[in-house]
Amino acid sequence: MSTQIKNELRRSSWLIALVVVMVATIVSVKLVDKPKASWESYGDEWYSTAYQGDFINEIAGPAQNIHAETQLFPSIIIAQAILESDWGQSELATSANNLFGIKGEHNNQSVIMRTDEYIDGERITIDDQFKKYDNLQQGMEDHLVFLKGASYQPVLSAANYREAALAIQAGGYATDPRYADKLIELIEQFGLNQYDS
Template sequence: MNPVVYSKKNLIPILLILLLSFTSLFFIFKPKEEPLDPETAYQQEFIEEIADEAKQLQKKTHLFASITIAQAILESDWGRSELATEANNLFGIKGEYKEQTSVMPTDEYVDGQRITIDDSFKKYETIQQSMADHMDFLKGDSYKAIKTSKNYKEAALALQNGGYATDPDYAEKLIQLIEEFQLYHYD
């Protein structure tokens, strides 16, 4: 039996064949990217839509981007509420903006009881206006503790203690959203 002798000349084609074989295997067995679950795709899309703006605003203020995103989620039902779709108001801020307002029903807590009332909310031309006005709104004295918050949990409590919402579980709901959707990665 004659042993096979490999020279440089016939080794190169063999190496090329091996390389091509391994490369094709990579493409055959490459894990496919998971498509977004249609049930929750809107959630990731909403986060991505506002995350960059939230991060930019965090640089200008001390409000963590995760808090801004969580508030927008909670207050606007992922941008799907009537207030969000009709008035671009992601944060449930009442009043008027550039003489624009939208009257909508809202749930409030009075003496521990949840009631629904109609109230005037600010109406914006864009979501970005809503986000910037939200930051201006939080410059008020009631929210000074936000500026000294060391993390999103302290900031959530500062919002609740400042009276942002009448819901007694407001801070807890924000923290839960931040942790469930890992929004702290945006801080």
């Protein structure tokens, strides 16, 4: 093999190696620059912030429509949906379209689920009957009907989300002694009050 051919093969090999390195560099830069979902903890669970954003966006529109009709703060609706349904992932949410943990029957439909309750400051787990809805919209509409009850009138007339959260707890919505605090924490952590205006 002539020296000229050997030199051309070496040059070709170096050129191929250089192209491979450049392609690998470009691909790795693209992968590094690709936005990644970050992860945050809430309680004992970890959630992708991308998923959290999707869930909030799914609930925000209907919550703002409800606000236009009733003055109920969208941030409260969204925070309750997050807290009560574990970001839409609880069995009650997925099998009964019940994002708000509303007990009882809806159109003769219900499911029995395990739930934590607080009695005399102690947390216990019981089986209870929860409403089952045909779709999420039905569940959101019934949540509004529920909050229009006499016990929750202060929620609808609250001046801000903090007052509304305290009024929900005072009305007996949940037995958790930190329920209002948890709603407020969610609203502030995820900036849900941006949907209130």
